[in-house]
Amino acid sequence: MDSHDVQADLKHVLYTKEQIQQRIAELAAQIDKDYEGRELLIVGVLKGAVMVMADLARALHSHVSMDWMAVSSYGSGTQSSGVVRILKDLDTDLMGKDVLIVEDIIDSGLTLSWLKTNLESRGTASVEICTAFRKPDAAKVELDVKYVGYDLPNEFVVGYGLDYAEKYRNLEFVGTLAPHVYE
Numbered sequence: 094m095d096s097h098d099v100q101a102d103l104k105h106v107l108y109t110k111e112q113i114q115q116r117i118a119e120l121a122a123q124i125d126k127d128y129e130g131r132e133l134l135i136v137g138v139l140k141g142a143v144m145v146m147a148d149l150a151r152a153l154h155s156h157v158s159m160d161w162m163a164v165s166s167y168g169s170g171t172q173s174s175g176v177v178r179i180l181k182d183l184d185t186d187l188m189g190k191d192v193l194i195v196e197d198i199i200d201s202g203l204t205l206s207w208l209k210t211n212l213e214s215r216g217t218a219s220v221e222i223c224t225a226f227r228k229p230d231a232a233k234v235e236l237d238v239k240y241v242g243y244d245l246p247n248e249f250v251v252g253y254g255l256d257y258a259e260k261y262r263n264l265e266f267v268g269t270l271a272p273h274v275y276e
């Protein structure tokens with residue numbers, strides 16, 4: 094879907110399709126370089142990371158394996174608590190692997206902080222993080238994120254994998270919703 098399809102629901106477009114694709118290509122070039130000669134496993138966090146996984150994987154010029162996890166963060170409403178439950182675990186044994194976790198967005202950082210520690214405990218050679226978006230003003234833990242697409246203001250956003258009540262994931266851009274949508 095493009096911005097015309099959801100015009101009445103939108104407040105602002107924050108990053109366009111072109112800007113997102115440009116930044117993903119830059120991140121992919123950096124990842125190709127950083128992992129040259131190594132075997133990389135990219136791990137997507139369902140469901141939000143589907144778009145960034147698909148675009149990032151295709152922008153790489155190296156072979157990668159792909160696997161998926163689904164996690165749910167306990168907490169009230171939209172606030173993440175840092176207590177995470179695995180809904181779907183990886184199919185891959187991580188022993189000795191170089192792993193890159195791929196996320197749609199880092200908000201408090203609590204989910205990713207937990208996930209990184211969890212994967213590291215499985216005997217990985219390395220675990221790094223790549224996220225399409227990050228809200229620096231929302232950070233609650235210090236988290237070393239090696240690859241960041243774009244930093245966002247501390248507002249709820251949708252599109253490019255991110256949903257409001259399971260809608261808007263299939264927007265090709267990222268934006269904020271008009272208040273009438275959620276009020």
Ligand code: XMP
Nearest residue numbers: 173199200201202203204248249250255256
């Ligand atoms: P934490 O706070 O642990 O949470 O970094 C990250 C997860 O929270 C969700 N999230 C959002 N989802 N629009 C969304 O659609 C947003 O603006 C937003 N901020 C956080 C998302 O699931 C992410 O993985």
Ligand code: MG
Nearest residue numbers: 138141142197
């Ligand atoms: Mg997510």
